[in-house]
Amino acid sequence: MLDATSLAAIRLSIELSVVTTLSLLVLGTPLAWWLARGRSRWRLPIRSLVALPLVLPPSVLGFYLLVTLGANGPIGQITQSLGWGTLAFTFWGLLIGSLVYSLPFVVQPLINAFEAVGERPLEAAATLRAGPLDAFWHVALPLARPGYLTGAVMGFAHTLGEFGVVLMIGGNIPGQTRVISVQIYDHVEALEYTQAHWLAGGMLVFSFGVLLTLHWLQPPTRRRA
Amino acid sequence: MNAAALQVRARVAFGSGSDAFTLDVDLPLPGAGITALFGPSGCGKTTLLRAVAGLVRPQPGRVVVGDQMWQDDAAGVWLPTHRRALGYVFQEASLFAHLSVQGNLDFGLKRVPAAERRIALDQAIELLGIGHLLARRTSQLSGGERQRVAIARALATSPRLLLMDEPLAALDAARKAELLPYFERLQRELRIPLLYVSHSLDEVARLATHMVLLDAGRVRASGATGELLTRLDLPLAHGDHAGAVIDGALAAIDQRWNLLEVRFAGGVLHCVQAAGSPPRQVGERLRLRVLARDVSLALAPASDTSILNVLPATVHSLTDDGPAQTLVALDLAGSTLLARVTRKSAAALRLSAGQRVFAQVKGVALLD
Numbered sequence: 011m012l013d014a015t016s017l018a019a020i021r022l023s024i025e026l027s028v029v030t031t032l033s034l035l036v037l038g039t040p041l042a043w044w045l046a047r048g049r050s051r052w053r054l055p056i057r058s059l060v061a062l063p064l065v066l067p068p069s070v071l072g073f074y075l076l077v078t079l080g081a082n083g084p085i086g087q088i089t090q091s092l093g094w095g096t097l098a099f100t101f102w103g104l105l106i107g108s109l110v111y112s113l114p115f116v117v118q119p120l121i122n123a124f125e126a127v128g129e130r131p132l133e134a135a136a137t138l139r140a141g142p143l144d145a146f147w148h149v150a151l152p153l154a155r156p157g158y159l160t161g162a163v164m165g166f167a168h169t170l171g172e173f174g175v176v177l178m179i180g181g182n183i184p185g186q187t188r189v190i191s192v193q194i195y196d197h198v199e200a201l202e203y204t205q206a207h208w209l210a211g212g213m214l215v216f217s218f219g220v221l222l223t224l225h226w227l228q229p230p231t232r233r234r235a
Numbered sequence: 236m237n238a239a240a241l242q243v244r245a246r247v248a249f250g251s252g253s254d255a256f257t258l259d260v261d262l263p264l265p266g267a268g269i270t271a272l273f274g275p276s277g278c279g280k281t282t283l284l285r286a287v288a289g290l291v292r293p294q295p296g297r298v299v300v301g302d303q304m305w306q307d308d309a310a311g312v313w314l315p316t317h318r319r320a321l322g323y324v325f326q327e328a329s330l331f332a333h334l335s336v337q338g339n340l341d342f343g344l345k346r347v348p349a350a351e352r353r354i355a356l357d358q359a360i361e362l363l364g365i366g367h368l369l370a371r372r373t374s375q376l377s378g379g380e381r382q383r384v385a386i387a388r389a390l391a392t393s394p395r396l397l398l399m400d401e402p403l404a405a406l407d408a409a410r411k412a413e414l415l416p417y418f419e420r421l422q423r424e425l426r427i428p429l430l431y432v433s434h435s436l437d438e439v440a441r442l443a444t445h446m447v448l449l450d451a452g453r454v455r456a457s458g459a460t461g462e463l464l465t466r467l468d469l470p471l472a473h474g475d476h477a478g479a480v481i482d483g484a485l486a487a488i489d490q491r492w493n494l495l496e497v498r499f500a501g502g503v504l505h506c507v508q509a510a511g512s513p514p515r516q517v518g519e520r521l522r523l524r525v526l527a528r529d530v531s532l533a534l535a536p537a538s539d540t541s542i543l544n545v546l547p548a549t550v551h552s553l554t555d556d557g558p559a560q561t562l563v564a565l566d567l568a569g570s571t572l573l574a575r576v577t578r579k580s581a582a583a584l585r586l587s588a589g590q591r592v593f594a595q596v597k598g599v600a601l602l603d
Contacts, residue, residue: 144346155333
């Protein structure tokens with residue numbers, strides 16, 4: 011059915027997606043909170059920057075990441091001086107690329123969720139003796155839960171399906187940087203259509219299942235506040 | 236607790252150019268009873284309430300509630316909202332959708348140290364009649380129920396001051412009528428001073444003991460409700476719904492004719508006991524409203540008239556009300572009534588301040 015390299019690719023893809031999604035949920039929360047509620051004039055430029063991966067071709071993104079992470083790039087210089095070598099063509103390089111690539115898919119739902127929560131519940135919480143942090147944890151976060159669900163699913167699914175950026179900065183090293191999408195490409199190149207079918211079909215079923223679950227969990231109409 | 240007074244001095248400015256709005260008030264308020272902040276939309280009522288709550292920061296500002304200083308710029312004191320012992324009821328109930336009714340009630344309660352709790356949650360639940368709703372989700376409540384839960388939620392924090400921003404505005408007439416008695420019970424049983432924002436004169440006349448008339452961010456007048464409603468120099472006394480409120484006590488119930496006899500400082504008024512109204516007890520405090528258009532004047536008491544309520548009074552002052560009518564403020568041993576008569580009648584009777592007249596009251600509305 012599935013050969014060893016395919017199984018390794020599946021494992022790597024899932025690992026990468028889980029770590030990326032969890033990191034983005036943690037890092038994306040303060041960013042989305044600030045973008046949704048801040049008053050800084052930097053808000054709109056940063057918001058546009060966050061959304062860039064939505065419109066840029068993955069190869070463009072991958073190219074710049076490769077340059078940045080490479081031996082002469084700014085991040086490459088830092089990682090080398092720390093004795094880590096360059097991150098391009100490693101799992102960590104792939105992770106950084108995924109974080110950038112999937113950022114808008116996680117942050118945008120969080121922004122929408124925080125905007126939908128609005129000011130009022132937090133004011134109500136303040137009149138009920140909840141300090142800002144208390145109100146964030148016990149009012150804003152629970153109310154933004156649908157956004158977290160959407161963000162997590164979208165982030166996971168997108169990282170799992172990413173191809174262009176991976177190819178640019180991760181290359182195609184079995185067990186290290188070869189993820190499912192690249193593996194499918196390899197199978198097709200090698201005319202191993204059966205293997206390609208299993209993987210591609212698996213991705214299709216999985217993605218459909220994820221979206222269906224999301225729609226089930228998401229209430230069709232927003233509840234009254 | 237001593238009914239310590241409330242002191243609010245606040246200046247809040249926002250917008251610019253033609254949108255600029257400045258609220259600028261310096262108000263001593265009673266530390267008991269219901270104080271209504273009244274005025275047209277955009278006069279700054281809500282901003283004033285938010286300033287008291289600390290939801291906006293007046294600059295400069297000073298807010299003192301009893302012996303607690305909430306804001307004093309001169310002394311560098313600023314308590315954020317969550318440190319103020321207040322309860323706030325918003326126009327829409329603003330319940331937390333992710334919590335049940337019980338969860339909403341517990342939210343504030345568990346953030347108040349046990350030593351500061353003076354109102355038991357059970358008491359608040361009982362007072363607002365929401366015991367049967369505790370397990371419900373907030374989305375399963377009617378508008379009136381939501382507002383009652385919001386009030387109980389605020390009460391559960393044992394506030395020193397209760398702030399309400401048009402809590403009835405989002406409700407239809409039936410829900411309003413359902414909620415009004417709870418405000419009266421609240422006042423009778425808990426004695427928490429209540430600042431109440433409203434643009435409905437009917438609500439204010441029914442509930443408020445003290446009122447503040449706001450206009451374009453300034454205090455136009457502040458005083459006892461009965462007094463402000465009958466001051467001829469204020470817009471409240473003009474217009475079709477102008478009238479006096481009279482606080483009295485039920486002296487007798489006339490079962491034969493279904494009439495209530497209400498004794499007040501200026502005499503006795505009879506009013507109709509409406510069918511299906513709650514049972515009354517002699518001695519009960521009642522509030523009556525007498526509209527200016529329902530009061531006519533005579534120089535001698537008429538004996539053969541259908542009007543039951545004829546009270547001796549002294550003309551306090553007069554002012555023109557439109558091209559054809561005159562508004563007369565009447566003094567009845569300390570209580571004030573308004574009468575609206577035609578200018579022609581006023582001239583025929585030669586009405587003037589200090590004159591003895593008889594007020595013929597055609598309609599009396601019971602406000603409880």
